[in-house]
Amino acid sequence: MRSVLSRSRGRALRGVCAGAALALLLCAAPAGGAAASAPPEAPSAHPSTARAVRGIPGEIPRSADPRVAAWQRLRYGMFIHWGLFSELGGVWKGKPVTEGYSEQIQMWANISGKEYAEVADRFRADRFDPGAVCALAKDAGMKYVVITAKHHDGFAMFDTGTTDYDVVDRTPYGKDPLRALARECRAQGLEFGVYFSLVDWHAGHSFDPDNSNPIPASMEPLIEGQLRELMTGYGPIAEVWFDMSAPTAAQSRRFARLVHRLQPGATVSSRVWNNAGDFRVMGDNEVPDVPLDGAWQTPASVYHETWGYRSWQRREDKPGKIRSLVRGLLSVRARGGNYLLNIGPRGDGSVVGFEADVLRGVGAWLKRHHRAGFEASATRFGGQPWGEVTVDGHELYLHAVRPPSDGRLRLPGLATRVAGVAEDGPGGARLDWHREGDDLVVQLPEHPADPVLPVVRVRLRGPLRLVPDETVDLGADGRGTVTAKDMETGHGYADEGSYRSQRRTTVRSTAYVTTARGGRADVRFAGEADPGTSYRLTVGSRSRTLSGRALMSGKPLSFSLPRDRVVPVTLTRAHPAHPGEDLDARVRRITLTP
Template identity: 50%
Template sequence: MTKKDYITVSTGVSGNLDANNDKVNDQWRQLEYGMFIHWGLYSVFGGERNGIAVKKGYSEQIQMWDDIPEPEYLEAAKQFTGENFNPKKICELAKAAGMKYIVITSKHHDGFAMFDTATTDYNVVKQTAFGKDPLKLLADECRNHDLKFGVYFSLVDWHQGHEFDENNCNPIPASMEPVIVQQLEELMTNYGEIAEVWFDMSSPTREQSIKFANIVRKHQPNAAINSRIWNNVGDFRTLNDNQVPEQTLDGPWQTPASIYHETWGYRRWQERNDFSKRVRALIAGLTSVHARGGNYLLNIGPRGDGSVVEFEEEVLRAIGAWLNSHPHAVIGAKATIFGEQKWGEVTLNNNNLFLHIINIPTDGTITLSGLATDVVKVVEDATSRSLEWKMDHNTLTVTMPGDLEEECVHVIRVELAGPLSVIPKNTITLNAGTTTTLVPDHFSFGRGFADRGSYFTLYQTTTRLTAFIAGDETKDIHLQIKGKIQDDAVNYQIQIGETSKIVTAGQLLESKIGPFPIKKNAITTLTIRLAVPNYQEEDLKLEFDSIVID
């Protein structure tokens, strides 16, 4: 067996990351980038109580962090005027920022419903000076602006009986289920088409998670449900707040992001400075998430009067201006199998690669290894100015000019002669007449996240094993796998090239599996995954030591 930095093959493998999802998730993935809005009674407080800053916890949870009795908390409703809440301007801002949809809080942990509900008088219509249903106003305006609409819904509800819990992992007693069910029924039937339902916190049973999800799917079959409905029942995985994963993840996923990581709800005393650095960091976050296959949901926290904080508006407009100067580099672009580079990220749009230079190398040289498709030209994306470049043994080297036109994240556009083809760095050559042993270092691991029913039980899973093999002759091969399986009841799918075989857990470790045809001078992908996972991020439950190929 040999491992080479440069392998002579007639073709590589597709460099486009395969989404491999159902209709709902395919539609949801196309939303790509949206606006999150945290607006409620907490917005009136603005992170303060009686003029004193409350510096513990997120400001949208100020009632818990400063132990505010509900009667005192409800007094804020008199100041909740919403006089400057302008759904039309919010939608115009979302469009200017390059966003495709809006998700707004229908009810946060305080249990104060920000919509017209028959379940309780503890709501925005009955209690506030505003006296209107902001969800209805915003949903209608989203349709006028060709924006999709979504709702946030907390499963923690202090008004309905949950005690303050700093981890917000309260179980849901049976006595609270009827209110949750009726509120979900109202949200799913009174606001037109909903694209995303964003559940949050608590620790429901699996039966409760399924029950709540079924309400959504009954009334809004095209709505994608996030994973914070828990027990792995959702359609897409919501990562931790502001989390950018270290690598590309299998399955659909989303990063919820805030302009300031300290809070989501309006905070009057929040320091708003270093505008350029903030914009750059958020663009880097959006780009990194998108380049690794995720969606990005960026939050604003309006004041109690409904006005958008000017700094937040300027940040969103600056991000939108950057996206406009790179119209094909992020929105509409796809993730690739290149993964993160030392200098930044890579996206793909048709036959164009976009190199996002987040960390400019000190020598001004950008390298990208494993590119099998011929390059036509390399340009600075914002200006189309030609750049100096060369190809050597499937490695592209680009020299960055000293007079870069932008102050933010720089983008290089690489025009390819055809569809992206890649020679993965771990490609292994099978030598004629010999056996080849693959060990874990030869594989890339598909990753995901799963949970055991709450926020603090989130754990990483291995969903797939993938290796790339190149043969120096056309032949049939067989596999013999050595390792341990944690669940004897599961079946596995082994796919090599276009040939797929289903085997039991016992057969996986006890039998020689094959034959699988491979072609001469071509890279063939070997993948092992669960044949029928219970949910899309389920762990393989396989600890393998080696795979012998003969």
């Protein structure tokens, strides 16, 4: 993984600690101490420069779009896959269906429409309890609930006037469970969202293992009619989780606009396709291994094998499952994403006890580390070899997901002074720590207090700032060259209308420089860029828009560089069509001269 802070320290602040005896002393001097007696620290001084350097802000900001930012603040939610498929529980005609997810059993068992519709005759859902579901979500620490309004089988789990193939008209249950759940979410202070499949086997789509069916014009009135019902009959909607199919770009835009028009506060998932969504959905249970720019979400399931209820699913090692899901939640949150964790109730509406216990176990950990695991924000540290890093104000949290054998957590590039270090949670003991240059080194206790995942709380003396390992020192004369290997790359995703077409893109290129000289500097780029594309070049707090032709012309661009500060030099598109549009530029070299 190439994070903002590389795991190798070899490239950081490329200067030479040489010359004056004072500089040599500064290079060798320790920068910290034990927690009980740590002296006040000077600003971050990297050993290779022996200069006090002001780092960049370390917290990853939320989206500038208020609607998306409000969705990001939800952080962690409950996904519910429930429908006719739940009644079958992964079994058809007495035999387990082992291929595919159980919510798609109609396809994998090749069940006819007539036989599948007959399952509705026994769908009583007499143990569905919206109050208990919402209480479980809150016990798990979740802030919102997203439920399947309609899956690929086309069976509507709400009262719709577009078809009688729905839970009210076809089942003994005869009620609208979504309306009851939406009402209960509001009563218990949770946000409400819906999953909506664009694949509909009942309306005419054929079985396709890739679920990449195009949407014929004849199906559009059904989809739009059902979306209007969902967007107008269930109160405020926080999230619409579209899924699968292969719509045209015009269809994707129309579906997303319909949601935004009727629910101005709702966010739309990227699986509406053609880059028309508000946030990008990762693959199932996927944690990205590169830094992502923009809003994104990981959908996760208690079991990776299925989302819908499976009666024969192996349910074992509850402590291990809790630990695994806590790690997944933290990895997503520390990288800036939302985590949507799924349960699959039985056909009668009851939640599987194992799943409820696991969710409560995750919630118990969050209660012990509420600020660290929920309130805290993502940081630019990225994933570390030993775990994850979050921040809440002047409190930095080190999550020891993979504690090293010697128990030493090394956090590279911390530019903020440290006031103290302790285990997080009730009665957390103070821990030994010291500074090595701008690295913080913490010694974990031999037996951490938290049995699930230990967390270290670092009290900072100011806002979080860091010195990226890629930072290049321009030296005393203010001259230097940044090559491609010294640049940080920000990524996004784009698609061409279907799941299989989704691809990772490069949306940002950033170099970090610092100089003891300060003042005006000429910046020259070498590389390739689309000549007609408008790019935004930002140096520190100043930006300039120019064409790809002008950017790569070799002509100097003048900017002011403050002294002894890490200055980001960032290239993005000036007017991207969507957040994941590829930069379409390759920077090979940046030259800076006074």
